[in-house]
């Protein structure tokens with residue numbers, strides 16, 4: 096995403112200064128599913144990514160269940176709205192709330208769904224606690240978002256917020272790497288190891304309940320980042 100800035104160093108500093116502004120600038124020219132992931136991807140690669148992750152989510156939610164009811168869903172970092180559509184139309188959610196801290200994204204999605212009572216979209220930063228969301232959701236979905244929170248303190252705060260928003264028995268599904276090592280990848284990504292995820296979740300009274308690893312070379316823009324899935328819930 097650095098072509099919007101004169102140098103990688105400028106992009107790196109701008110992202111740490113104001114990630115929201117950075118995304119808003121990006122969304123001005125890249126507000127479709129393909130280029131939101133990477134301007135270098137083809138549409139078939141984009142489709143492959145979304146198909147893979149959709150099937151992974153269905154697999155995780157279907158484990159040990161005869162049917163899946165997702166209930167009230169919170170989709171964080173909604174971007175162009177793929178996951179809002181997926182949960183509303185395919186998974187037949189009772190309601191879907193989408194949040195994105197980009198004004199352009201949140202306004203475009205609010206307009207798109209304004210006639211549908213069961214879908215609402217708000218502009219919000221997931222690293223800031225919104226008490227009105229407490230114990231309101233059966234499922235929280237965060238695909239392609241958590242590794243964009245490069246500050247470890249804010250990353251943990253987002254997880255603490257999710258714990259507060261999740262109803263007992265609910266599930267959080269996160270897309271990310273979950274490898275042996277965490278690392279900074281380019282300007283606007285920081286992965287955390289599976290061990291760091293598990294340790295942080297345990298400190299928040301949460302536990303993992305699903306892990307899906309995908310065997311696909313183009314897991315992300317940066318070599319090494321795979322869009323795997325981790326699911327967690329309140330410790331039982």
Ligand SMILES: C[S@@+](CC[C@H](N)C(=O)[O-])C[C@H]1O[C@@H](n2cnc3c(N)ncnc32)[C@H](O)[C@@H]1O
Pocket residue numbers: 114118131132171172173174175176177178194195196197200219220221222237238239240243244
């Ligand atoms: C790579 S896009 C993924 C969009 C969508 N989840 C998908 O998979 O198609 C990341 C989105 O997360 C949003 N985002 C990043 N950090 C955020 C934060 N702290 N709070 C709210 N939204 C955030 C960005 O504005 C962007 O729209």
